[in-house]
Amino acid sequence: MSFELNPQLAAGGFDFGTLGRCRVLLKDNAVFPWFILVPEVDASITELHQLEATDFASVMFTTRQLSEFVEQHFSPDTLNVATIGNIVSQLHIHIVARNEGDPVWPGVVWGSDVEQPYDKESALSIHAAYQRQLG
DSSP states (O other), X not given: OOOOOOHHHHTTEEEEEEETXXXXXXXXXXXXXXXXXXXXXXXXXXXXXXSOHHHHHHHHHHHHHHHHHHHHHHOOSEEEEEOOOSSOOSOOXXXXXXXXXXXXXXXXXXXXXXXXXXXXXXXXXXXXXXXXXXX
């Protein structure tokens, strides 16, 4: 199997490398701390239930690890965790920190045009905290 990250996912933020069997991406939108996990599996697998049982367990454990990091680092009111493959079919999992009063609260962030790129220092700070906890 040869893994290739979808160009649309790759272009949307910062690549934090791999955790478990997943590529970890930070979406370049400082309004919502938003990570994307991309399981490094065959492109024919586009849904979680299609994963082999051991791969499913590994991906869920990685989702838990990253969710715990997001919760500890950003202290959100809640986390949105979802797989949505309507635009990019490559299997990927969104982990988004949400806070009451954010620009689209209580609505969904999917498809929101509210964006603000990270400044370099903020992105580096998040990456350093990620590395300390999960790297």
